[in-house]
Amino acid sequence: MNDTTLQDELLRAESLLIQGEDELARDLLLRLAEDAEEYVDRNCPTTEEVQWFSFPTLFERLCYRRVENDPRELRDVGEPLDRLYGDLALADVRLGDYELAIEALKRAVRWNPMGCGYRLDLADLFLVNGDVRECLALAYSVFERASEARHLARAYLVFANWFEHSGNDRAAAAALHAAQRLDVRDPSVEAAIDQARETPRDPDLLTDDEACDLLDAEGLPDGANAEVAICLLMCAGDAAQLGQRDVATELTLRARDLVGEQTAMALLALIREEDAHEG
Numbered sequence: 707m708n709d710t711t712l713q714d715e716l717l718r719a720e721s722l723l724i725q726g727e728d729e730l731a732r733d734l735l736l737r738l739a740e741d742a743e744e745y746v747d748r749n750c751p752t753t754e755e756v757q758w759f760s761f762p763t764l765f766e767r768l769c770y771r772r773v774e775n776d777p778r779e780l781r782d783v784g785e786p787l788d789r790l791y792g793d794l795a796l797a798d799v800r801l802g803d804y805e806l807a808i809e810a811l812k813r814a815v816r817w818n819p820m821g822c823g824y825r826l827d828l829a830d831l832f833l834v835n836g837d838v839r840e841c842l843a844l845a846y847s848v849f850e851r852a853s854e855a856r857h858l859a860r861a862y863l864v865f866a867n868w869f870e871h872s873g874n875d876r877a878a879a880a881a882l883h884a885a886q887r888l889d890v891r892d893p894s895v896e897a898a899i900d901q902a903r904e905t906p907r908d909p910d911l912l913t914d915d916e917a918c919d920l921l922d923a924e925g926l927p928d929g930a931n932a933e934v935a936i937c938l939l940m941c942a943g944d945a946a947q948l949g950q951r952d953v954a955t956e957l958t959l960r961a962r963d964l965v966g967e968q969t970a971m972a973l974l975a976l977i978r979e980e981d982a983h984e985g
Contacts, residue, residue, distance in 0.1 A: 712742060712786045719793055723800075732797040735790060739813075742787055788818035795827065807831060822848045822857035829864050833871075842868060849927050853938055855963045859885040859895045865926060866898060866907070875906035880920035883909035884928060935961040939974050 715738050722731035791814035798807035808831050814824040825844045832841035845864040852858045862885035869878035882902055885895050886909050902908050912920070918928040942957035962970040 712738065712790070716786055716790060716793065723793065723797060728797050728800045732794065732801065735794040735797060738790055739794065742790060746787075788814045788821065788824060791817065792824055792827070799831075804831060804835060808835070820851060822852050822854070822861075825851075826857065826860045826864065829861075833864065833867060838868065846926075851934070853934055853960050853964070855888045856890040856892050858964070859888045859890045859892055862888075862926075863895055863898055865924075869924075870907060876912075877920055877924050878902070878907045879909050879912055880917040880924075881926070882907065883912050883914075883917035884921060884926075885909075887914070935965045935970060936973055936977065938964075939970070939977055943977070 715734065719731045719734045719738065722728075722734065791810045795807040795810035795814065798804070798810055808828065811824055811828040811831065815821075815828060818824060825848055829841045829844040832838075832844065841864065845861045848857055848861040852861070862881045866878045866881035866885070869875070869881060879902065882899055886899055899909060903910075909917070921928045938957045938961040942954040942961070945951075945957065946954040958970070961973070964970075965973070
């Protein structure tokens with residue numbers, strides 16, 4: 707097992723999923739998961755072997771801070787492990803094994819604690835299964851981690867679905883209103899908003915202030931977490947110093963999409979001011 711063979715085998719499993727061979731795909735993915743976990747146990751460092759200065763860039767230090775209780779999540783295997791478990795969850799859902807899909811998505815989240823997509827997929831499954839507390843906790847955690855507006859919009863959509871199921875149409879409208887303001891052109895968000903038209907959940911029935919007050923009353927933030935935008939802009943600065951202009955541009959645009967151009971510029975000015983104070 708190594709990074710290359712795992713990537714190749716993942717492509718084979720995904721090809722089987724595309725062809726509708728769900729059982730064959732699941733068998734292959736289960737074997738891959740067992741091999742990959744064994745590889746990680748043999749090759750990745752333990753807590754005692756990992757030091758703060760092992761990670762030279764700010765982005766790596768931020769990742770490490772998230773997972774410092776189990777640094778194996780900064781693994782040699784890389785991105786394929788969370789993708790592996792995401793594919794396994796898809797196969798399980800297609801085969802109707804929702805409990806197994808939940809377990810697979812839990813592992814996907816474990817291997818990608820900074821990502822939001824698997825958290826939201828898991829929240830959706832929990833809501834379908836009636837595990838409301840788990841669903842809402844996962845959706846809320848997205849507000850602390852999201853670096854893309856589409857993930858924030860999906861988090862609002864999870865809450866809108868919950869409010870609808872619990873009979874709170876005004877709160878559902880406020881959550882849809884917040885998702886609509888992000889303007890991410892996500893098909894699932896657009897479909898939910900269209901379905902709510904001319905009903906008590908219609909987001910257009912609320913003003914921005916009314917929606918903000920309703921979200922605040924439910925304990926939900928209105929808009930992106932500014933701390934996430936700060937982290938993105940700081941990482942963009944690191945990337946720019948390393949000459950990685952494309953990465954710096956992408957991170958800066960993500961920050962702008964989350965909080966708007968004026969706020970992003972203000973945050974950037976604060977970061978530069980803080981850098982000046984530090985000498």
